[in-house]
Amino acid sequence: MARLNDKVALITGAATGIGLCTARLMIDEGAQVVITDRNVAAGEVSGDELGARSHFVQQDVCDEGSWNAVMEAVQDLHGRLDILVNNAGILSTEPFQDIEQTSLAQWQAIQSVNVEGVFLGCRAGVQAMKDSGGSIVNLSSVAGLVATPSLVAYGASKAAVRQLTKSVAIHCGQKKYRIRCNSVHPDPIRTDMGDELMGLKGYIDGPDIETNWQTARKRVPIGETGEPIDVAQCILFLASDESRHVTGSELVVDGGLTAA
Template identity: 55%
Template sequence: MMAGRVEGKIAIVTGGATGIGRAAARRLAEEGAKVTVTDVNVEAGQAVAEELGGDALFVQQDVRQEADWQRLMDTVADRHGRLDILHNNAGILATQKSQFLADTDLEQWRALQAVNVEGVFLGCKYGVAAMSVGGREKGGAGGGAIVNMSSIAGLIGTAGAVAYGASKGAVRQLTKSVAIDCARKGLGIRCNSVHPGIIQTDMGNAVMSLSGGDPERAWAASIRRVPMGEAGQAVDVANCVLFLASDEARHVTGAELVVDGGITVI
């Protein structure tokens, strides 16, 4: 049997209970990684770990909580002794209906930054520390790959997603700073961001309900924006995550991988 593309690697996928995170956890496991799925949604997260079987594990985690990151890294270290891949995927779209500037209050702004930015910051911090254990400078294999979830909303303006867009822009920039820091320190750790467009997940459905109109019509209108003529599926994003997580991307760091069917090209 041919070895998988991430055979034997130790991986964490945050927000892996549903949508893109679940698809990424599946693809990584299919290609030979030992995956720990985390989420605040315990029931769905456990179901994903059961479905993956083998060495897969679910750990309840709120990415906003530093203590949860510490506990997660301790669990993975006890079980596997190292970490190779961290996919900082967990994210939220909104805590209230409208996200136009005038409708966005400070509470909503902060709630989004807490999950989408602070959660990824903590992930990078604890991820780099875990990947550095037994690292190159200590003569070990070391190194690893961090894949941060941004969005096309982190690349272009979105009037109806002010706080979300700002959070995803911050993820894009954070990724580049972490990439350079790790590269200059010779840690062998790569850090890249993924920028999905319109993807058919629960969050995708929530986007379509934001305007308050008919979600089916909103989907149709959104798909008309996609030059390739269809919405993306979670697995389309998961395959990009897999590539960046694998050694195939060994010379890729600080990069933005856009997976949007061409929306941002025009």
């Protein structure tokens, strides 16, 4: 039997990358999926590619009002929500991000999407699922677990997601909402954001992005950086009933990077 039969999933920032890969996997496992993104052109193309079991809704996750509209769309389409993946995120808005060169504008832009967007998502998700139960999966990063001096704003935002996740999990547990909430922590993954990371000043600083990926691979104990599907499989597990006893946890998907 498919692992998400009869489930309805909402995935933010799913026009590309890890979110899109997760949407594909969840559809293969029997779910109906609503994807959102602020990139309308890419979102519409991805929605078409995903087919009849998907629906694209334009959304900027930082916009509080957008969450009401998205939840209404999910209810109108499917009458329920079982899974929320807070995936939308940004890495940077300027070439440098160490403590000496990070502008307040860059800091605030990153916190706005990566922290406020996930907070708004969790709040809306709890409201939507508190009577029926469900699973919330928040995308954090290895940068939320260990220091990454060239990613001071991004790392802080992802650490906030880790902590927020645990508070949501315990609140829902205490209230007997049957909503689980967990975070996922990938290493550099081959997506648009992964390429952006390889080009960020101060991160690896090799001659070009491909060489920087090779350097990144050598840092990973198993010798490979992850692919979107590696993260998507972990999100699928946390979204499915197979993880029914897992909440408030952090699933590290990094080939051993942070264990070393």
